[in-house]
Amino acid sequence: MKISWFNRFNDMHDDHDHPIPHRKEVISMNRIKLTALVLLLAAIGLVLVPKDAHAISASSVGITVTVKISGSLSVSAAPTSYAFGNIGAGVGSISATSITVTNDSDAFTETYNLSAANSTDGTVTWTLSSAQGTDQYVLAAVFSAGRPGSTFVDANRRLTTSSQASSGTVFAGDQTGLSVLKDATRILWFELVTPNSTGSTTTQTTTVTVRASAG
Secondary structure, eight states: OOOOHHHHHHHHHHHHOOOOOOHHHHHHHHHHHHHHHHHHHHHHHHHHSOTTGGGOOOOOOOOOOOOOOOSOOOEEEESSOOOOOOOOTTOEEEOSSOEEEEEOSSSOOEEEEEEEOOEESSSOEEEEOSSOBBTEEEEEEEEOSSOOSSOOOSTTTBOOSSOEEOOSSTTBSSSOSSSBOTTOEEEEEEEEEOOSBOSOOSOOBOOEEEEEEEO
16 A cells, blocks of 8 residues: 555545645744734833833932131241330331241131230330320331332321231232232331330330231
8 A cells, every 4th residue: 555645644634624724824824923913012012111201311410529628827927026226206217127927827828917006115005006196106017028218107008906908008018918828928017106205214015916817
């Protein structure tokens, strides 16, 4: 008996009365199923994806960074005293030598503020004033690289008992006490005008204060 695969296939077709689909038909059906599955997944994706997903934007945050320079303001003077010596009454005198003022702070730019006090010999007090008088004296200060050649007593250079900040005009000569850099020096000169009349017969002493402020 001669049996072939084709005949056997036909027998199966005859026995069960259910025709076996052709290979091309199977492939076509699989493609239909696959297409339907893809469409279904796509539809599900459209439902699950938020409608405003395309509107997502970038975000940013600001960070504040701060720093403070450590250290302190400081000013020094050398020498720390000056003696005018013997001067007659009602006479003006410019100091023969200067005082070197140095910004010896840790890192800061400084402006110098100057003031003076009433003077005393322990018994008689001279009052610091804008004009000489009885037991009234005048003291002025100026920053200058060289010794001033003429009187500089005026409203911008007269010292008072209140601290005054240096500026482009106050205590200014060819140098100023304004915005002095770290380690920089300024040369300070004094001019004294003695009282017209006094009961003091011994040495008068006063104190000039140089105070550093930032800036």
